[in-house]
Amino acid sequence: MKILVVNAGSSSLKYQLINMEDESTIAQGLVERIGIEGGKLTQKVKGEKRVLQKDLKDHLEAVGMMIAALTDKEFGVISSMDEIGAVGHRVLHGGEKFTESVVINDTVMDAIRENIPLGPLHNPANLMGIKACQEVMPNTPMVAVFDTAFHQTMPPKSFLYGVPIDYYKRLHVRRYGFHGTSHRYVSKRAAELLGRPIEELRLVTCHLGNGSSMAAVQYGKCVDTSMGLTPLEGVLMGTRSGSLDPAVLQFIMNHDHLDINQMLDILNKKSGFLGISGISSDMRDVEEAAAEGHEYSQIAIDMLYQGIKKYIAAYAAVMGGVDAVIFTAGIGENGYELREGVLEGMEFLGIKLDREKNKVRGKEAEISAPDSKVKVLVVPTNEEIVIARDTLELVGQA
Ligand code: AMP
Numbered sequence: 001m002k003i004l005v006v007n008a009g010s011s012s013l014k015y016q017l018i019n020m021e022d023e024s025t026i027a028q029g030l031v032e033r034i035g036i037e038g039g040k041l042t043q044k045v046k047g048e049k050r051v052l053q054k055d056l057k058d059h060l061e062a063v064g065m066m067i068a069a070l071t072d073k074e075f076g077v078i079s080s081m082d083e084i085g086a087v088g089h090r091v092l093h094g095g096e097k098f099t100e101s102v103v104i105n106d107t108v109m110d111a112i113r114e115n116i117p118l119g120p121l122h123n124p125a126n127l128m129g130i131k132a133c134q135e136v137m138p139n140t141p142m143v144a145v146f147d148t149a150f151h152q153t154m155p156p157k158s159f160l161y162g163v164p165i166d167y168y169k170r171l172h173v174r175r176y177g178f179h180g181t182s183h184r185y186v187s188k189r190a191a192e193l194l195g196r197p198i199e200e201l202r203l204v205t206c207h208l209g210n211g212s213s214m215a216a217v218q219y220g221k222c223v224d225t226s227m228g229l230t231p232l233e234g235v236l237m238g239t240r241s242g243s244l245d246p247a248v249l250q251f252i253m254n255h256d257h258l259d260i261n262q263m264l265d266i267l268n269k270k271s272g273f274l275g276i277s278g279i280s281s282d283m284r285d286v287e288e289a290a291a292e293g294h295e296y297s298q299i300a301i302d303m304l305y306q307g308i309k310k311y312i313a314a315y316a317a318v319m320g321g322v323d324a325v326i327f328t329a330g331i332g333e334n335g336y337e338l339r340e341g342v343l344e345g346m347e348f349l350g351i352k353l354d355r356e357k358n359k360v361r362g363k364e365a366e367i368s369a370p371d372s373k374v375k376v377l378v379v380p381t382n383e384e385i386v387i388a389r390d391t392l393e394l395v396g397q398a
Contacts, residue, residue, distance in 0.1 A: 001085035002026065002078065003388045004070075008089070008129020010121065011036055013062050017070060017077060017084070018388045025384075027070060027077045031062040043069045050075050059125075059132040067136055087133050087142045088391030090181070090383065091126045093119030094146030096172060101149065101390035104130060104142040112144065118176070118229065143391040150180030153221040158318075161228075175233070177215070177225035179207045179329075181386045186328045186379040187217040193364065194324060194375060202319040204312050207381065208338070209329035210238040210281065214308065216315035224318050226311055232267060235307035236300065238281035241271035242307065276300035283331045283338075305341040312342070316349055324375040325351065333380045334361040343376065350374045 001021075007014040016028040029043035039056035042049060052069060056062045067081050078084070089104070095115040102108050109127065116123045126144075133142060151159075159175040160168060167173040183205045190205075191198035198220040205215045212235050216224040226234030226243075236242045244267075253263050266275075274281040277297040279289045289297035316322040327339055336358050343353045350373030358367040360378055368376040 001392060002083055003391050004084045004087045005384045005387045005391075006087055006089050006129055006133060008059060008125050008132075010034075010125040013059065013066065013129060015066055016384045016388075018384065020085075020388060020392050023385060023388070029066060029069060031056065031066055034059060034062045039065075041065050041069055043075070045075065045077055048075075059128040060135060063129070063132040063136045081137055081140075084137065084140055086391050086395040087137065087140055088387040089126060089130050089133070089142060089144050090147070090387055091130075091144045092122035092147050092178070093176065094144075094148045094152075095176070096152070096174075098144070098146045098149050099152040101143055101145040101387075101394060103394050104134075104144050108144055118172075141395045143387075143394050145181060145387040145390050147178045147180050148176045150184040151175075151177030151215070151222045151225050154223060154225065158224040173229060175225070175228045177213065177222070178227045178231045179211070179213045179215075180222070181383040182207045182328060182381040183213075183215040183217065183222065183225070185382055185386045186326050187215075187220070189364075189379050190324055190326045190377050191220075193366065193377060193379070196323075201323045202316075202321055203324050203326060204315045204322055205326045205328065206308060206312075206332050206342075207329045208235075208308070208327065208332035208335070211240065212237050212242075212304075212329070212331070214311040214315065216318050218319045224315060232264075235311065236276070236304045237272045238283075239269045239272045239274045241267045241275070273300050273304075276303065283335060287335075287337065301338075301341070305338065308338075308342045309346065312346070312351075313349060322349065322351075322374050324377055326377045326379050328379050328381040333363075333378055336360065339367065339376070339378075351376065 003018050003020055005016045011034045013031040017026040019026050027043055027045045031041045033039045034056045039054050041052045070076050070078055071080060091112055093115045095118055097111045112123055112127055186205050187203050191201055203217040205217055207213050211231055214226040215222050232240050234242050249263050273286050277286045277300045279297055280286055286297045286300055290301055312325060331338055339358055343351055352369040352372035353376060354367055354369040362380055365378045367378060
């Protein structure tokens, strides 16, 4: 069966067509500037790139353009859209309703809609992507795979905030966690690489990209994670502050006469690497500036290293030990300087890095020293394959 994986954002739509017989990628693409002038589709097939330009009014037109590109006589990869056996959609927020992936029906659509207050930027876009695909492919089964689902195994002591319990009972205010599909993929893959059943492993997974989150995965289940009600909590990120004393908000808002939306905008879009360094949200730019002696770029990097260190040690404590630490996503997979910086001085926990083996970028590798009690792995994430596998499992083999 060929499965189409779709990740719809507010003005973009990423897609990947996967042949489930060998899990190979047949084509992948990106539709950009939906609803904005200058619509554009980029499709890659076996390393060859095609760019099409056309203004796109909405997600329906974007999906139409995606199908046209996939079925194009000259550079397409399928003869008709009937070859697509099912569509797997990435959905940001499943709230407490979804602990795993589900076949999409009207009830599921309503539940995704109900969770819009928890994922105000992403859930509406995800819904638009699903609706557009349903309209274009009315007979194709569709599956929703939630970013929050993997973290639903957390116990209340991990997911509750220390506020009156009424806010949880009435408004479902709690830690949900994100990047669940990635944490699930890398933890399972790490167990395979280590040749041990996941049911006996205590893992700390570090998803470090433009957005970053950490997770404690004990015996295959998430028991704690760093992101919270929204993806703002946790370690320092590209433009997001990560955790801070909530009283900071009141102090700044009173002083600078800001309302809560302006404040949240600062915490989400103007903080993190960008805010501290004043240079960029991108790790490579910040590293370059730090190497040239820019003080606050170096401090931003040090803050991130320290933040990750603290989570590793904290999660080891939560799980009563740690068997492996796994690095993934843009910075985690590529930034060997970061891995070295983070793990320096962590021998007390039984973590010893092999500095030479660590010099890999974007490849699966074991990078711990042979005598390290705790294994350290680089595992490039592959959320699309998880979405495709879940979709296949739910719609049945073909
Ligand atoms: P992602 O959100 O997973 O695409 O990750 C984006 C982040 O990965 C950005 O901060 C990039 O600077 C960072 N990144 C990508 N390649 C490298 C690299 N070679 N070294 C350090 N950071 C990198």
